[in-house]
Amino acid sequence: xxxxxxxxxxxxxxxxxxxxxxxxxxxxxxxxxxxxxxxxxxxxxxxxxxxxxxxxxxxxxxxxxxxxxxxxxxxxxxxxxxxxxxxxxxxxxxxxxxxxxxxxxxxxxxxxxxxxxxxxxxxxxxxxxxxxxxxxxxxxxxxxxxxxxxxxxxxxxxxxxxxxxxxxxxxxxxxxxxxxxxxxxxxxxxxxxxx
Numbered sequence: 462x463x464x465x466x467x468x469x470x471x472x473x474x475x476x477x478x479x480x481x482x483x484x485x486x487x488x489x490x491x492x493x494x495x496x497x498x499x500x501x502x503x504x505x506x507x508x509x510x511x512x513x514x515x516x517x518x519x520x521x522x523x524x525x526x527x528x529x530x531x532x533x534x535x536x537x538x539x540x541x542x543x544x545x546x547x548x549x550x551x552x553x554x555x556x557x558x559x560x561x562x563x564x565x566x567x568x569x570x571x572x573x574x575x576x577x578x579x580x581x582x583x584x585x586x587x588x589x590x591x592x593x594x595x596x597x598x599x600x601x602x603x604x605x606x607x608x609x610x611x612x613x614x615x616x617x618x619x620x621x622x623x624x625x626x627x628x629x630x631x632x633x634x635x636x637x638x639x640x641x642x643x644x645x646x647x648x649x650x651x652x653x654x655x656x
Contacts, residue, residue, distance in 0.1 A: 490622050491580040495573065496615065497628070497647075499582075503528035503536040504564050504590040504611075519545040520560055532579050534570035546596055555596055557604075562592040568615060578620035585614035585625045594634075607634040624648070 503526070522542040527535045546558025566588040572581045589612050595604030609632045616625045630645035630652065644653045 489576075489578060489620050490624070491573075491575050491578070491617055491619070495575065496582060496617060496626070499528070499530075499571070499573065500536065500566060500568075500588055500615070501611070503538050504566055504588070518548065518558070519543070520558070524564055528571075530571040530573055530582075532572035532574055534568075534572050534581065536571050537567040537569065538564055539567070540564035540590075544594075554599060556598050558596040559606075560594040560596065562590060562594065562609065564590040566590065566613075572619075580617055580619035580622065583616050585616045585627075588613035588615065588628065603634050608632060609634075 520543060524538055524540050524542065526538045528538065529535050540563045542560055542562055544558060544560040546560075547556045548554065549556050566584070568582050568584040568588065570581055570583060572579055574580070590609060592609035593606060594609075595606045596602075597604050611628055611630045611632070614625055614627045616623075626648040628645075628647050630643060630647065632641055632643050634641040642653070642655045646652065
């Protein structure tokens with residue numbers, strides 16, 4: 462489980478490395494890595510529920526979670542995780558499976574502070590997270606066919622900054638479950654890197 466938290470944290474922090482920020486002369490922009498990290502972490506909360514499945518197949522998990530902003534507001538994550546898994550009847554161990562992710566993040570006045578400035582995020586109109594995850598034997602990682610797509614828009618305001626940031630990213634996860642590659646566009650800038 463710690464391995465998955467580390468993967469999620471690293472992924473959230475790496476999503477926008479190398480992207481340029483478009484700032485006006487009187488505005489100070491928030492850290493885009495922090496913005497994407499908050500969006501990603503809220504969308505990955507479903508992973509805890511999957512870890513506690515005992516012998517359930519098919520997989521059908523409804524997601525209806527809120528992530529609360531440190532300075533107010535929320536990100537409402539809704540949707541479902543579906544798929545199926547194979548379990549060894551003798552040992553109860555997961556021998557493989559596939560999960561399909563279909564989530565929507567509705568961001569409402571989600572506020573955070575950076576360097577004494579409070580920034581507020583709202584959906585423009587929302588962020589979608591879709592993906593396919595193959596389960597490795599033992600259920601302790603994702604296989605080679607695992608990927609996630611993050612898309613949509615957010616509007617960030619505060620401290621003289623007012624920008625709508627469009628996101629269209631694909632994340633392919635390595636067979637080990639650690640690292641992978643990111644490609645797509647964030648705020649009009651192309652991104653392509655490994656982590």
